[in-house]
Amino acid sequence: MPPVIPPVPGHDDEFFWAGVRDGRLLVQRCADCHELRHPPLPMCPHCRSLEWEAAELSGRGTIHSWVVSHHPSEPDAEPRVVVVVAMEEGVRLVSNLQGRAEDAAIDLPVEVVFEDFGDVVLPQFRVVAG
Numbered sequence: 068m069p070p071v072i073p074p075v076p077g078h079d080d081e082f083f084w085a086g087v088r089d090g091r092l093l094v095q096r097c098a099d100c101h102e103l104r105h106p107p108l109p110m111c112p113h114c115r116s117l118e119w120e121a122a123e124l125s126g127r128g129t130i131h132s133w134v135v136s137h138h139p140s141e142p143d144a145e146p147r148v149v150v151v152v153a154m155e156e157g158v159r160l161v162s163n164l165q166g167r168a169e170d171a172a173i174d175l176p177v178e179v180v181f182e183d184f185g186d187v188v189l190p191q192f193r194v195v196a197g
């Protein structure tokens with residue numbers, strides 16, 4: 068597998084990565100209009116408030132879209148299934164699906180897993196059994 072390049076958290080998303088290290092999937096919730104948003108932004112796109120709080124997601128959702136990504140310099144490496152997951156709370160996350168490309172399908176129920184790659188823990192998704 069190609070090396071995983073750790074994210075470089077900034078002011079807006081350091082809470083997200085701290086949550087991931089604790090096994091929690093956190094997104095921003097506007098403190099004024101209570102809309103959830105992801106990826107993190109300094110200002111609410113709905114009401115322009117600068118105030119927000121972290122909200123924990125259930126980790127459950129469905130595949131909204133997906134592609135198979137082949138590594139450009141290591142063509143023999145296992146391709147990654149990149150998914151856009153529609154979380155049950157309404158926000159969408161871009162991540163990877165564990166398993167084979169044949170496992171991916173639109174609207175398929177998935178759940179988050181926190182995979183330790185050594186230098187970094189990343190939220191990944193797997194198909195919900197049954």
Ligand SMILES: [Zn+2]
Binds near residue numbers: 099100101102112115
């Ligand atoms: Zn708002």
